[in-house]
Amino acid sequence: xxxxxxxxxxxxxxxxxxxxxxxxxxxxxxxxxIDKITQQQKDSLKQKVKEINVKLDExxxxxxxxxxxxxxxxxxxxxxxxxxVGVEELKLQQLVQDKTDGKxxxxxxxxxxxxxxxxxxxxxxxxxxxxxxKKRRRKNKRTTxxxxxxxxxxxxxxxxxxxxxxxxxxxxxxSHFYELGFTFKTRFSKEPxxxxxxxxxxxLWNNLRAENNKYHVVNGNQTDLVVNPNSLSESRLRxxxxxxxxxxxxxxxxxxxxxxxxVVDRTHKGVRFGVGGFFGFKLGTRQYLEYVNAQGVKVxxxxxxxFNTNTINYGLSAYFAYQGYGLYAKYDLNPLFKNTNVRNISxxxxxxxx
Numbered sequence: 001x002x003x004x005x006x007x008x009x010x011x012x013x014x015x016x017x018x019x020x021x022x023x024x025x026x027x028x029x030x031x032x033x034i035d036k037i038t039q040q041q042k043d044s045l046k047q048k049v050k051e052i053n054v055k056l057d058e059x060x061x062x063x064x065x066x067x068x069x070x071x072x073x074x075x076x077x078x079x080x081x082x083x084x085v086g087v088e089e090l091k092l093q094q095l096v097q098d099k100t101d102g103k104x105x106x107x108x109x110x111x112x113x114x115x116x117x118x119x120x121x122x123x124x125x126x127x128x129x130x131x132x133x134k135k136r137r138r139k140n141k142r143t144t145x146x147x148x149x150x151x152x153x154x155x156x157x158x159x160x161x162x163x164x165x166x167x168x169x170x171x172x173x174x175s176h177f178y179e180l181g182f183t184f185k186t187r188f189s190k191e192p193x194x195x196x197x198x199x200x201x202x203x204l205w206n207n208l209r210a211e212n213n214k215y216h217v218v219n220g221n222q223t224d225l226v227v228n229p230n231s232l233s234e235s236r237l238r239x240x241x242x243x244x245x246x247x248x249x250x251x252x253x254x255x256x257x258x259x260x261x262x263v264v265d266r267t268h269k270g271v272r273f274g275v276g277g278f279f280g281f282k283l284g285t286r287q288y289l290e291y292v293n294a295q296g297v298k299v300x301x302x303x304x305x306x307f308n309t310n311t312i313n314y315g316l317s318a319y320f321a322y323q324g325y326g327l328y329a330k331y332d333l334n335p336l337f338k339n340t341n342v343r344n345i346s347x348x349x350x351x352x353x354x
Contacts, residue, residue, distance in 0.1 A: 030092050037084045040260050041077040047263065048073045050191075143186040144267055144354060146200075150179040150328050152348015154206050157331075159341045169225050171209045177330075177346045178205045185249065185267065192265035196249045198274060203283075204241040206344060209234075216287055216307055223308040223337050230299075234290035239309055239336075243280030245317060249273070268354040272321045278330070279314040308338045315343075319350050326350045 049070055056066040154177040158164035165172070181202025188195045210216070214225045215235045228235070253269035289301040315332040328350035332343045 026095055027092065030088050030095070034085050034088050037088070038081055040262070041081045041084075043262070044260070045073055045077045141265070142190065143184055146183045146185060146268075147353040148179065148181040148183055148200070148202065148350065149353075150177075150348055150350040152177055152328065152346055154208060154344065154346045156208070156336060156342045157345050160343065169211055169214065171211055174209045176207050177348065179203070179350075181245070183245070183352070187265060192255045192263050194250055194252055196251055196267075198245075198247040198249045198276075200245060202243050202245055202278075204243060206239050206241065206346070208237045210237070215289055218305060218307060221308060222339055228289070228291070230291035230293065232289060232291050234288055236288045237285070237307065238288065239285040240283045241280050241313055242283055243278040243313070245276065245278040247274035247276030247317070247319075268324055268352065270322070272323075272326070273319065275318045277314065277316045279312075282309060282311050282313060285309050309336060310334055310338055313344075321350065321352065324352045324354060326352070 052061070052066050052069050052073070055061045056063065061069070153172060154175045155165060155168055155170055155172055179202050181200055183198055183200030185196050185198045187193055188197060210225055213227055213232050213235070215228045215232065216237055217224050217226050249272060251267050251270070251272045253266050253272075256264040256266050258264070285305065285307050287303040287305070287307065289303070290299065292298050313332055313334055315330060315334070317328070317330040319326045319328045321327070326349070328348050330346040332345070334343070336342045336344050
């Protein structure tokens with residue numbers, strides 16, 4: 001009998017301690033909820049005030065209208081705080097009353113647990129993890145990454161004149177470029193906006209196919225295009241570059257706004273355009289020739305030489321895109337060959353995989 005009494009005392013003490021811990025946990029949870037409600041409403045009010053100030057700065061509304069809108073927004077969010085906090089205060093009052101009466105009920109909003117009562121005591125059965133409701137994570141990254149692939153036609157301008165394309169020594173549609181790279185895209189402001197700085201690293205393969213059976217010949221410090229004595233089926237000069245592109249990008253994707261007023265930045269969901277440039281250096285230059293010689297043998301030549309191309313290259317670039325697909329243009333500001341005014345130009349398609 002003595003052992004039974006001891007067990008009953010221990011059991012009673014355990015239940016009381018459990019109730020105390022549960023009471024403290026519920027009070028803490030309600031307190032945090034009140035703080036969260038207050039902060040969310042304040043943040044929503046700040047966002048509305050910012051939008052009103054933007055309209056005022058752009059002269060879309062008058063100062064009087066701006067003051068009226070700010071006052072209405074402040075009144076609305078103050079009322080919302082009063083309403084939502086009032087609900088939590090009622091829960092807290094009920095919790096204190098239940099503790100006074102010797103009974104405690106669950107006020108958890110997550111419904112992560114099953115609750116049942118036996119003899120005035122409240123017990124809860126912990127469910128499996130798979131049955132819990134998972135809260136959706138809201139992604140609002142300031143910096144995102146993209147895999148970039150571009151391709152198109154490649155040619156040259158002489159003396160910065162677009163008219164020189166009409167008399168170019170290179171085939172327009174048969175001269176191609178390919179770009180493969182990785183970029184970072186960082187929002188300028190901490191808050192969601194439309195302006196970004198895009199930067200990264202790319203590898204370029206620029207190909208120029210000569211017209212009229214010509215090929216490149218190194219003549220001291222100069223590289224000339226001369227007619228080959230053989231009938232060429234292929235005459236292609238390829239120079240490979242490593243570049244570091246940098247663009248100011250404007251992304252007009254529509255942001256995601258939640259019911260609690262939080263705004264989350266989204267990118268590559270609408271129209272985008274970027275302007276900027278690049279700088280880098282050439283990794284190598286080769287010339288590919290194919291022809292059939294006098295003996296009827298097909299010859300494939302690969303000539304490795306700098307061909308007097310400039311090692312350092314830099315230029316301007318721009319793109320206009322929708323989501324991940326767009327038009328792309330690049331222009332080298334430095335000459336392709338030393339001692340010339342020939343500059344590389346590329347036009348094509350660009351794919352940014354976010």
